[in-house]
Amino acid sequence: MAAFYTHLFNGINSLNPNASLSDSGHTWTNMASGAAHAKFWNGRIYNDSTFVGRWITNATPPSANYYVEAVIRCITDIGLMGVFGRGDNASASNNFYVLILRGDTNVLELRKRVTGTETTLGSYSITPVPGTDYTIRLSMVGTAIKGYLDGVERISVTDSAITAAGFPGAIGDEGTPTTSLHMDSLIAEAAGALEASFSTGGAAAVDFVGDIINTNGAFTSSGVASFAGVGASLKTATFISDGSSSSSFAAYGVATQGAFNISGSSTFNATFFSVRQTKFTIAGRASTVLIGFDPSTAPPAKVVFSWINHVDAAGSILTASNEIGDGAVSNLTSPILGKRWRTSPSGWGQIDFGSNQTIGVLTLIFTRGGTFPAGTISHFLDAQGGTPGTGAAYVSGAITLSLAEGYGYHTIVLPQAVTARYWRFSLNVTNTSFVDVGRAWAGPAWTPRFSIQYGYEDSWRDLSRVTASARSGVEFVDVRPRQREMAFSTGSILSSEKEDVREMQRIVGISKQILFVKDPNNTDRDTVLGRLAATSPIRHRDLNLYDKAFVIRESL
Numbered sequence: 343m344a345a346f347y348t349h350l351f352n353g354i355n356s357l358n359p360n361a362s363l364s365d366s367g368h369t370w371t372n373m374a375s376g377a378a379h380a381k382f383w384n385g386r387i388y389n390d391s392t393f394v395g396r397w398i399t400n401a402t403p404p405s406a407n408y409y410v411e412a413v414i415r416c417i418t419d420i421g422l423m424g425v426f427g428r429g430d431n432a433s434a435s436n437n438f439y440v441l442i443l444r445g446d447t448n449v450l451e452l453r454k455r456v457t458g459t460e461t462t463l464g465s466y467s468i469t470p471v472p473g474t475d476y477t478i479r480l481s482m483v484g485t486a487i488k489g490y491l492d493g494v495e496r497i498s499v500t501d502s503a504i505t506a507a508g509f510p511g512a513i514g515d516e517g518t519p520t521t522s523l524h525m526d527s528l529i530a531e532a533a534g535a536l537e538a539s540f541s542t543g544g545a546a547a548v549d550f551v552g553d554i555i556n557t558n559g560a561f562t563s564s565g566v567a568s569f570a571g572v573g574a575s576l577k578t579a580t581f582i583s584d585g586s587s588s589s590s591f592a593a594y595g596v597a598t599q600g601a602f603n604i605s606g607s608s609t610f611n612a613t614f615f616s617v618r619q620t621k622f623t624i625a626g627r628a629s630t631v632l633i634g635f636d637p638s639t640a641p642p643a644k645v646v647f648s649w650i651n652h653v654d655a656a657g658s659i660l661t662a663s664n665e666i667g668d669g670a671v672s673n674l675t676s677p678i679l680g681k682r683w684r685t686s687p688s689g690w691g692q693i694d695f696g697s698n699q700t701i702g703v704l705t706l707i708f709t710r711g712g713t714f715p716a717g718t719i720s721h722f723l724d725a726q727g728g729t730p731g732t733g734a735a736y737v738s739g740a741i742t743l744s745l746a747e748g749y750g751y752h753t754i755v756l757p758q759a760v761t762a763r764y765w766r767f768s769l770n771v772t773n774t775s776f777v778d779v780g781r782a783w784a785g786p787a788w789t790p791r792f793s794i795q796y797g798y799e800d801s802w803r804d805l806s807r808v809t810a811s812a813r814s815g816v817e818f819v820d821v822r823p824r825q826r827e828m829a830f831s832t833g834s835i836l837s838s839e840k841e842d843v844r845e846m847q848r849i850v851g852i853s854k855q856i857l858f859v860k861d862p863n864n865t866d867r868d869t870v871l872g873r874l875a876a877t878s879p880i881r882h883r884d885l886n887l888y889d890k891a892f893v894i895r896e897s898l
Contacts, residue, residue, distance in 0.1 A: 345366065345529045345530060345531040346366070346401055346402070346403060346404065346408075346530055346531065346532065347364065347366050347368055347399055347401035347510055347528070347529060347530035348364060348365045348366040348527075348528075348529050349364035349365055349366070349368075349370070349399075349527065349528045349529075350365050350385070350526075350527050351382060351385060351386055351387045351525065351526065351527065351528075352365075352382075352385055353382035354382060355381075355382055355383050355384065355519075356381050356382065356383070357381065357382050358379050358380065358381060358382075359380050359381075359382060359387060359397070360372065360379070360380075360397075364399065364401075366401065368399050368400050368401045369399065369400045370397055370398075370399055370511075371397065371398060371400075371431075372395065372396070372397060372398075373396035373397065373398050373429070373431050373436050373511070379391065379395060380395055380397055380512075380514060381519075383519045383524065384519075385526065386415060386524040386525055386526045387512075387514070387524065387525050388417075388514065388517035388518065388519065388522060388523075388524045388525075389421070389423075389514030389515055389516065389517040389522070390517065390518070391516075391517075392515075392516050393515070394513065394514075394515045395513065395514050395515065396426070396436065396511065396512075396513050397511050397512050397513070397514075398429050398431050398509050398510075398511035399509055399510055399511055399530075400509065401509060401510060401530060402507070402509070403427075403507045403508075403509070403510070403530065403532065404532050405507060405532065406428060406482065406484075406505060406506060406507040406508075407482065407483045407484065407532065408427065408482060408507075408510070408530055408531060408532045409427070409479050409480060409481040409482065409530070409531060410425040410426065410427045410441075410479070410480045410510040410511075410528070410529070410530045411425065411477065411478065411479040411480075411528070411529050411530075411531075412424075412425045412477070412478055412512065412525050412526070412527060412528045412529075413475055413476070413477050413525070413526040413527045413837045413838075414443050414475070414476045414477075414478060414523050414524070414525055414526065415473075415474070415475050415476075415523070415524045415525075415526055416445060416470035416471055416472050416473065416474050416475075416476065416523055417472060417520060417521055417522055417523065417524055418445070418472055418520075418521045418522060419445040419448075419469065419470050419471070419472060420445050420446055420516060420521060420522050421444075421445050421446060421514070421515050421516035421517050421521070421522030421523050422442050422443065422444040422445065422446060422513070422514065422515045422516070422522075422523060423442070423443055423512070423513070423514045423515075423517075423522075423523035423524065423525050424440055424441050424442030424443060424451075424478065424512065424513045424514075425440070425441055425478060425479075425480050425510070425511070425512055425513070425528065426438040426439060426440035426441070426480065426510070426511050426512070426513060427439055427480050427482050427508065427510050427511075427530070428482060428504045428505075428506060428507060428508035428509075429508045429509045429510065429511050430504075430506065430508050430509075431509070436455055436458070437454075437455055437456055437457070437503075437504050437506075437508070438454070438455050438504065438508065438511070439452070439453070439454050439463075439480060439482060439487055439501075439504060440452075440453050440454070440455065440480070440513055441453075441478055441479070441480035441489045441497075442513060443468070443470060443476055443478055443491075443523060445470045445522065445523055446516070448467060448468065448469045448470070449465045449466060449467055449468065450465065450466040450468050450478065450489060450491050450496055450497065451464075451465045452464045452465065452480075452487065452488075452489040452497045452499065454487075454501060454503055454504065456503050456504065463487065463497070463499045463501060464489070464497035464498070464499050465497065466489070466491065466496035466497055468491060470523065474838065474841075475526065475837045475838045475840070475841075476491060476492060476838055477490075477491070477492050477493065477836055477837055477838055478490065478491055479493075485500050485501060485502045486498070486500060487499050487500070487501050492791060492836055492838050492839075493791040493792070493836055494791065510528075510530035512525060512528055526837070644789070644793060644860075644861055644862055644863070645789060645790070645793055645794055645858070645859065645860055645861075646702075646703060646755050646787045646788070646789050646857075646858070646859040646862060647787075647788045647789070647846065647856065647857070647858055648702065648703050648783065648785040648786060648787055648788065648856070648857040648858075649785070649788075649846045649849055649850045649854070649856045649857070650785045650786055650849065651783050651784065651785045651855070651857075652693075652695045652699045652701070652784050652785055653674060653675055653693055653695075653782045653783060653784050654675050655695060655696060655699075656696075657695070657696030657697070658675070658693055658694060658695050658696055659693070659694040659696070660672050660674060660675065660691065660692070660693050660694075661691070661692045661694075662683065662685060662689060662690065662691045662692065663685065663686070663688075663689045663690045663691075664685055664686055664689055665683065665684065665685065666684040666685060666686065666776055667684055669682050669683050669684025669685070669778065670683065671683045671685075671691050673780075674691065674693075674779060674780075674781060674782035675782075676781070677781070677855055677897055678897070678898075679707055679709060679780035679781050679897055679898055680709065680780065680898070681780065682709050682778040682779060682780045683778070683779045683780075684776055684777070684778050685769070685776065685777050685779070686776060686777070687715070687717070687769060687770070687771035687772070687774060687775065687776070687777060688768075688769060688770060688771070689768075689769050689777065690731075690766060690767065690768040690769065691766070691767055691779070691782070692730055692731065692764065692765065692766040692767075693764070693765045693766075693782065693784065694730070694763060694764055695762075695763050695764070695765075695784075696763070697726060697763060698725055698726045698761050698762065698763050699761070699762065699763065699784075700759050700760075700761060700786045701723060701736075701756065701759065701760045701761075701762050701765070701784050701785065701786070702755070702756055702758075702759045702760075702785070702786045702787025702788075703753065703754065703755050703756065703783070703784075703785060703786075703787040703857065703859070704721055704753070704754045704756070704765065704767075704783070704784050705751065705752065705753045705754075705781075705782070705783040705784075705857060705869065705871065706719075706752045706767065706779055706781070706782055706783075707750050707751055707752075707779070707780050707781040707782075707783075707871060708743075708745055708750040708751075708752065708777070708778065708779055708780065709750065709778045709779070709780040710748065710749075710750050710823075712778065713773065713774050714743075714745040714747065714750065715743060715745070715769070715771040715773065715774050715777045716743060716745075716771065716772055716773040717742075717743055717769065717770045717771040717772045717773070718740040718741060718742055718743065718769075718770045719738075719740070719741055719743055719752065719767055719768065719769055719770070720737070720738055720739060720740050720741065720767070720768045720770075721733075721736070721737070721738040721741075721754060721765070721766070721767050722736070722737050722738075722764075722765070722766040722767075722768075723735040723736040723737075723760050723762035723764065723765055724762055724763065724764040724766075725761055725762050725763055725764075726763040728763075728764070730764035730766055731764070731766040731768075735760045735761065735762045736756060736760045736762065738754060740770065741754070743771075744866055745866060746866040746867045748824075749866055749867055749869075750780075751865060751866055751867075751869040751870075751871075752865075752866070753859060753862075753865035753866075753869045754865070755787055755859060755862040755865070756787070759786065759787070765784050767782075781871065781897075783857050783871065785857070788842055788846075790832055790834075790835060790836075790839055791834070791836055791839065792832075792833075792834035792835075792836075794830040794831065794832055794833070794860075795830065795831045795832070795833035795834075795889075797830070797831070798828075798829070798830040798860075799827075799828070799829040799830065800826075800827075800828055800860075801826075801827050801828075801829075802824045802825070802826060802827070803824065803825040803826075803827050803895070804822070804824050804825075805822040805823055805824070805825055806819055806820060806821050806822045807819070807820040807822065808820075823898050825895060825896050825898060826870050826872070826895075826896035827875075827893065827894070827895050827896065828858060828860070828870050828892070828893070828894045829891075829892065829893045829894075830891075830892055831889055831890065831891045831892070832889060832890050832892070833883075833887075833889045834887050834889070835880070835887065835888040835889060835890065836887065836888075837887075837888070839888075840880060840888050843880055843888070843890055844880060847877060847880075847890075850873075850874060851874070851877065852873055852874050852875070852876065852877060853873070854873070855871055855872065855873055855897055856871075856872065856873065856874065856894060857869070857870075857871050858870050858871075858872075858892075858894055870894055870896050871896065871897055872894045872895045872896040872897045873894070873895060873897065874892065874893065874894060874895075875893040875894070875895050876893065878890060878891045878892070
């Protein structure tokens with residue numbers, strides 16, 4: 343559903359928002375319990391006083407079930423900024439639920455104010471980092487009061503003290519143009535149901551506008567949705583038809599696919615793709631569909647990006663147990679996979695990054711064109727001051743190589759980031775007299791909150807050339823390598839993640855390599871190391887969401 347209140351704070355610096363309308367055409371005033379003023383500054387607002395400011399809108403919610411969301415920029419780690427809902431400005435008591443990001447105490451805090459008394463309902467530890475955007479959301483559905491940080495539920499309580507819809511608003515404290523926390527945007531939106539009615543014999547379509555992530559489950563004959571496994575919850579599913587068993591509808595596109603019969607049951611076929619818009623089409627019968635989604639229950643994305651390779655750093659030192667022929671271990675730093683380190687079946691390689699580095703993903707690429715090694719490999723990470731090869735920071739144990747035919751990727755996404763200076767990998771190969779490794783990668787791992795969009799493309803480009811004789815028509819084939827190509831879009835990048843994506847593009851361009859893992863549970867086939875086919879812009883597609891298209895061509 344569309345937001346019933348929107349404010350992007352694009353006012354003149356130092357002016358008070360009280361004197362202007364919001365982007366949705368509503369007013370903004372000081373509450374009796376917090377008289378300090380807000381001020382515009384560079385597309386944001388801040389509180390211009392050391393006293394608490396509480397600012398309430400006149401936007402009327404359709405019901406008491408709605409959420410209030412803001413993007414907050416940390417300028418310096420002092421003060422506080424937050425959002426409230428079900429606000430009452432009738433007297434100095436000012437009842438409301440409020441979610442606050444606090445730089446003064448380093449917490450995300452959920453509170454309620456009833457007849458002038460404030461009570462803390464829950465908190466989550468977070469230290470705001472200067473220069474970083476944070477998206478906070480206060481969700482109020484019945485007695486379920488929740489606080490979200492960057493799309494992840496961090497606080498959840500049950501409370502019935504405030505039931506009236508009230509009004510949304512914001513709160514701030516202790517700010518200047520160059521200090522404290524500033525608010526970049528504020529929206530309020532109903533907790534979301536979509537109702538669509540259709541006439542007998544007709545056909546129509548309606549878009550549900552809202553994030554629907556990882557939907558997976560079944561509609562039953564009673565109209566109740568039961569969702570399990572991966573996916574967001576389908577909070578409400580009520581079907582009212584004309585009684586005909588032939589009444590049915592289908593969901594097209596996005597991550598929900600398949601046909602559903604109102605009198606029977608069908609199941610969504612979905613993977614871990616994220617979507618934002620779903621189109622429902624009902625034809626032939628008079629039917630009403632009421633569907634409400636809670637996208638915040640979506641699990642974290644699985645995809646992994648890495649665009650910094652510490653193996654290639656200027657101060658890195660590569661050593662090995664042995665090198666066969668001209669297969670030097672230093673070839674692991676070459677972006678050309680045909681340059682290889684050749685070692686014995688029980689050989690080991692070691693990389694000293696020169697200093698402690700953050701490691702989230704490890705990859706070795708074994709060269710194609712010969713027999714892939716079978717056996718095990720062990721990884722050891724050690725911090726500066728430790729003994730290389732002991733695995734004090736991380737040890738994998740003996741892992742089966744399990745290289746997929748035609749691919750050659752051995753990738754480990756660590757369960758959590760590790761600080762290490764040394765990486766040693768030890769082979770125990772049983773089927774060949776030597777082992778060729780074409781590339782090594784060790785770097786930070788970045789995973790967005792939401793996964794890539796439906797419509798992902800994975801293809802093999804055949805670089806071979808086929809020519810035909812003009813006289814006989816006989817074809818001659820110049821056989822060349824196959825090159826992997828992955829094309830996808832990250833359709834739901836949060837405001838807090840935008841700078842990560844921009845930095846990725848700055849560093850990688852089209853000249854540097856990037857490592858992409860589509861599914862950490864299937865790394866032998868779903869890893870690709872390559873370059874971007876072209877740069878593409880980061881598109882601001884919605885209030886707090888961005889997207890970017892990627893085409894990655896594998897390095898050979």
